[in-house]
Amino acid sequence: MDQVTETLAPGLPQTVxxxxxxxxxxxxxxxAVQANTSAIERRAATLPGRRSVKKDYQAAWLLKAITCIDLTTLSGDDTEGRVRRLCAKAKQPVRADILEALGVEGLTTGAVCVYHEMVPAAVAALEGTNIPVAAVSTGFPAGLSPYRLRVAEIGESVAAGAKEIDIVISRRHVLTGDWQALYDEMREFRAACGEAHxxxxxxxxxxxxxRNVARASLVCMMAGADFIKTSTGKEGVNATLPVSLVMMRAIRAYHERTGFRVGYKPAGGISKAKDAVTYLALVKDELGNRWLQPDLFRFGASSLLGDIxxxxxxxxxxxxxxxxxxxAG
Structure with missing residues (x-):
């Protein structure tokens, strides 16, 4: 099944x-950044109907989606046992008999995403793999804890072994148009992450x-973000296709201007396999094949893997x- 095996990247090319x-x-x-809302919504509305794949091609796209999942647990009742089970699922995301029938080996998710307290358990469970641990940080999900503590939290998670840090911006900077404050905040968060993405x-x-989404995307990239991500998953509205279109076009514009590629992560509310294929098709349309790799595209999801x-x-x-x-574990 060449269509399946050719879509899989060996490991995570984080250093490429x-x-x-x-x-x-x-x-x-x-x-200068604007957003034509009606045009964006019309374009997004056409995607689910136009980008339909079937049979072997659908299986290939779904396997690709698995490699781009940040398998996530962000619940108040998380335990180390739950995290270990999640990490086991990340290492073996699909039953062995199904993978054997598809002719696929070595399939893993893109990362495991947890709260800071669960980072050591996740790091230990993933030892010997190249699956990174991502930690949510900076007063997740509201980002309203004292600023010095938000910066310190990043350092604690990096010291605990997290290779990726998902930070939350201060929404008030966007809502009040204080772009300098957003830039300075993001710049300091990036510095605190060190080698962690x-x-x-x-x-x-x-x-x-x-328009606020487009401008915030651009400012965060100017400040050194490796990825821009839609949501914490805790808001009333999370990832949507119109928002994704806006953020992807900001990424494309930034790459055209600077030559640097920034990753994209839709998160929250993506739970169906058909939705994953739609998002991947949008990435291919707007950004190209290079972004269909886990170092530049991730789904933030918990239940998506089960449906896939x-x-x-x-x-x-x-x-x-x-x-x-x-x-799930």
């Missing part, structure tokens, strides 16, 4: 792409307008199975 170093804040560029969570459902596994079993056997046959 040069990191975005950022640049000076260019307010002329920021102020930083994903800037914009909480797009709380930014008011698509069910679809893959249907592809192999012709029958749908109950969700309990594909447990």
């Amino acid at each position: 792409e040069p990191r975005n170093p950022g640049m000076d804040l260019d307010m002329d560029w920021v102020r 930083v994903k800037a969570i914009l909480a797009t459902g709380e930014l008011g307008t698509l 596994e069910r679809q893959l079993e249907h592809h192999v056997t012709g029958a749908y199975s109950a969700a309990w046959r594909h447990a």
